[in-house]
Amino acid sequence: MRMIALKLEFGVFHNQVFERTIAVHFTNPFHVSTRVVDKCNDGTLLLQVILRSEVKAALHVKDVWLDLQPGFEHFDNRDGRPASSLFPLIIAPSSRAGILFIIWLSGIKALDEVENTDSMLNIKYGISGDKTTGAHSPVPVQSGDSEELLFKIALKLKRPVLDPCLAVGFLPFSTDCLRVGQLVNMRWRVERLKNPEDTSISGDEILYQVDANPQNWMVAGRKCGHISLSNAQGSRMEITVTCVPLVSGYVRPPQLGLPEVGEANISCNPAGPHLVCVLPPALSTSYCIPA
Structure with missing residues (x-):
């Protein structure tokens, strides 16, 4: 959103002046969304990039390439290009088009390197249409395909939970x-599914933290601490924290987090409820006994 000062001089002798400040909203030519559509047997991932036109003109996509962040690599050294080259790709106004990339996960030394960097999608395109429509002549712009334009957008890709090391399950009340x-025990079960390759989470002690809305x-117990979990596959440990609900209605229960373990190494099974029903306090009755 930008503010533009408009000044219009009109009249026979240009002695009339009209001034107004208007708000102009500039939009991107594309709306970009991503999703992983499949995992192949060789460990590669099919990443679908969906482009939706945001302008009232046909867009001619001439070339697309994706610069991946650390933790991801292109399959077969495709130089960032998609799996199929169907260019030029014409996207009609308010329509969508999908582009497929074949990527796989690469080894990383630190999880912060993935979380603090983004992937960059680059699109070379042109705009088709008559730019002189609705404008006063003469307009020194040729109609037809415009010059080659470049659109860049940052995409944050998260490593999917494909082969987790730990499983965190919310146990029933x-x-x-x-x-x-009334006091209620919140219980979670932490199970080791395999021995992780990352040495930072392969120790016997794991840090846990309970996140609860104080309102x-x-x-009533410890919000954070360490648990001892063996490196053997299938080892389990149960965490119990006593809580007291303060309000009635449908509220979000406390959540258990493992700060030192990345999300890509955790599988929530069984998953915790999004909301729990808390009833009002039981009615109490008082009696006055005369002396």
């Missing part, structure tokens, strides 16, 4: 109804 002011829950 011991009671069917939760009430305000909805009061944590």
